[in-house]
Amino acid sequence: MQGAVNGGACGLGQFCGINQISIVMSFQHQKIVIAGGTSGIGLATAKRMAAGGAAVTITGRNPEKLKAAEKEGLRAVRVDSKDRVALDAFFSELGPVDHLVVAISGSKGMGEFAGLSLDILREGFAEKLWPQLETVQAALPSIVAGGSITLITAISSVLSRPGTSGLAAINGALEIMVPILAQELKTIRVNAVSPGLVDTPWWDFLPEEQKPGVFAQWTSGIPAGRVAKPEEIADVVAFLAGNAYMTGKVVACDGGLS
Numbered sequence: 001m002q003g004a005v006n007g008g009a010c011g012l013g014q015f016c017g018i019n020q021i022s023i024v025m026s027f028q029h030q031k032i033v034i035a036g037g038t039s040g041i042g043l044a045t046a047k048r049m050a051a052g053g054a055a056v057t058i059t060g061r062n063p064e065k066l067k068a069a070e071k072e073g074l075r076a077v078r079v080d081s082k083d084r085v086a087l088d089a090f091f092s093e094l095g096p097v098d099h100l101v102v103a104i105s106g107s108k109g110m111g112e113f114a115g116l117s118l119d120i121l122r123e124g125f126a127e128k129l130w131p132q133l134e135t136v137q138a139a140l141p142s143i144v145a146g147g148s149i150t151l152i153t154a155i156s157s158v159l160s161r162p163g164t165s166g167l168a169a170i171n172g173a174l175e176i177m178v179p180i181l182a183q184e185l186k187t188i189r190v191n192a193v194s195p196g197l198v199d200t201p202w203w204d205f206l207p208e209e210q211k212p213g214v215f216a217q218w219t220s221g222i223p224a225g226r227v228a229k230p231e232e233i234a235d236v237v238a239f240l241a242g243n244a245y246m247t248g249k250v251v252a253c254d255g256g257l258s
């Protein structure tokens with residue numbers, strides 16, 4: 001690991017005596033899989049790790065997004081993480097893997113509980129919880145000793161915010177497994193990054209003009225005062241994958257939201 005000092009200000013004005021520090025992790029000669037790597041946090045993480053020297057393979061379902069990622073120099077393979085047979089075939093073809101990052105998203109399950117359709121919530125679990133777990137289980141025989149798994153969960157798991165009980169249930173289920181998996185797997189480290197609001201295509205269900213208002217509603221009172229960039233979450237993923245002493249941890253990167 002090297003510390004690289006950027007030229008930018010730290011954002012704390014006169015109280016900050018140092019410039020912004022960006023940690024550059026080396027992933028030289030390492031094979032990394034980013035499941036759900038065709039956009040947002042997964043894509044930013046793929047670029048981050050590739051810049052650190054890794055041979056990165058990303059997966060996703062959308063052929064256009066896969067093609068666009070290939071144009072950026074990433075190896076992109078179409079794999080639906082709901083399809084266990086496809087996942088098993090993908091990992092057995094790929095051979096040994098050093099690090100797995102699982103950024104598969106789901107978006108269903110929001111809304112106050114009294115009016116929440118449990119069928120929709122079931123779909124929310126089916127979009128995120130099960131595909132993340134299927135991916136991890138399929139990858140286990142391929143991950144080398146000393147390797148790592150990093151899940152992308154969500155800070156809704158701890159927020160107690162009205163309207164998010166469904167998302168909290170999905171992400172909380174993943175997060176609560178992390179320290180147990182770390183104990184069970186031991187030679188493979190297991191962590192999660194729990195982001196707050198991040199400006200990614202996840203929010204594309206909102207009309208573009210509504211996004212600033214929704215983002216402001218969530219972030220105006222928090223220390224960071226803004227949504228995150230996907231690259232900022234990618235930095236934390238790279239840290240967890242690259243630091244051999246980090247395991248069993250759910251690390252929040254939420255600008256102080258929680």
Ligand SMILES: NC(=O)c1ccc[n+]([C@@H]2O[C@H](COP(=O)([O-])OP(=O)(O)OC[C@H]3O[C@@H](n4cnc5c(N)ncnc54)[C@H](OP(=O)(O)O)[C@@H]3O)[C@@H](O)[C@H]2O)c1
Binds near residue numbers: 155
């Ligand atoms: N954005 C936020 O504010 C925010 C906040 C907290 C947590 N998170 C979490 O962060 C993670 C990444 O989200 P994001 O914001 O980066 O969203 P995103 O831009 O929508 O990216 C989601 C990725 O998951 C892939 N994906 C979804 N279902 C898949 C499946 N069954 N098989 C394979 N790939 C699949 C998508 O690819 P295809 O479309 O090609 O399938 C895409 O690459 C998610 O777990 C999300 O819940 C996001």
